[in-house]
Amino acid sequence: MGDLSEIAVEEHIRARRSLQPGSPHSTGNCRHLGGCKGTHQTRAHPGWQIRTLGYCSQLVGGVLVGYCPARSEVGTRLLVLSSQLSHCRTILRLFDDLAMFACTTQYGLGAKEEDVLVRCLSVLGNLADQLYYPCEHIAWAADTKILPVDSARWWVLSTAFWGLSLLLGIARSLWMVLKLRQQLRSPTPAFISQLPRSQRRAMRAQMQSELLTILSNLADLANAVHWLPPGILWAGRFPPWLVGLLGTISSLLSVYQAIQASGWADPATS
Numbered sequence: 001m002g003d004l005s006e007i008a009v010e011e012h013i014r015a016r017r018s019l020q021p022g023s024p025h026s027t028g029n030c031r032h033l034g035g036c037k038g039t040h041q042t043r044a045h046p047g048w049q050i051r052t053l054g055y056c057s058q059l060v061g062g063v064l065v066g067y068c069p070a071r072s073e074v075g076t077r078l079l080v081l082s083s084q085l086s087h088c089r090t091i092l093r094l095f096d097d098l099a100m101f102a103c104t105t106q107y108g109l110g111a112k113e114e115d116v117l118v119r120c121l122s123v124l125g126n127l128a129d130q131l132y133y134p135c136e137h138i139a140w141a142a143d144t145k146i147l148p149v150d151s152a153r154w155w156v157l158s159t160a161f162w163g164l165s166l167l168l169g170i171a172r173s174l175w176m177v178l179k180l181r182q183q184l185r186s187p188t189p190a191f192i193s194q195l196p197r198s199q200r201r202a203m204r205a206q207m208q209s210e211l212l213t214i215l216s217n218l219a220d221l222a223n224a225v226h227w228l229p230p231g232i233l234w235a236g237r238f239p240p241w242l243v244g245l246l247g248t249i250s251s252l253l254s255v256y257q258a259i260q261a262s263g264w265a266d267p268a269t270s
Contacts, residue, residue, distance in 0.1 A: 047089060048255060054085035055247030062241025079240060090140050097133050104130050115179070121172040128165040132158055156229060163224040166217045173210040173217070180207040209260065212253050219250040 057078045064075025104126045110119035135158035142151030228235040
């Protein structure tokens, strides 16, 4: 029992979490790696399943260890499982650089984006996402003794880029919600009446998706700050169950968005 607890603590100190996929309805958002080829991540990549299972295991394990002494051994094993799933996702992300680069170059400087603010936020978000990957790869290689460098600073850098990406995503989604809300509540009746019903329905669906993206990114941002060096806001203060809860919320919201996006995409392609 003692050895297992030590393993769990050590694994969770080194565990890191991946980028939250962007909104399925986001134009030019390259965080959703499956989107470049027109396939959704829930169909093309097992990452969302591993992520959800990992965070759920951490949530349940943290609760058992912290509040159910009789079940603490089961909870510790779940925490170890969560940590190993996190490492699995780190390994899988070693092969995501080219897909991310393809998405970034495909969007470019957002020349087709009409809104200047959305374009700037998207470009900066893509840049933060692109820089996240090599930082995490170097940190992983340092932890596994492949590279003779200090992994701590690279983990901090990767977490910082993740947090920056989340902040930019939140700002972008907030702006999109404000724009869509303004259009749907336009004081000019002629403007609304000229929009087809399907387009109005799509706008409402996109606004809902952007709101869910904000909630999902906020949950991930809370965890990102937690993994920063101590002394920065609430860094290092979350118990394992709270990290698992926030990650589970974010993951389930992303799964729901993926299902919704598939539902909208399938009729269009049939």
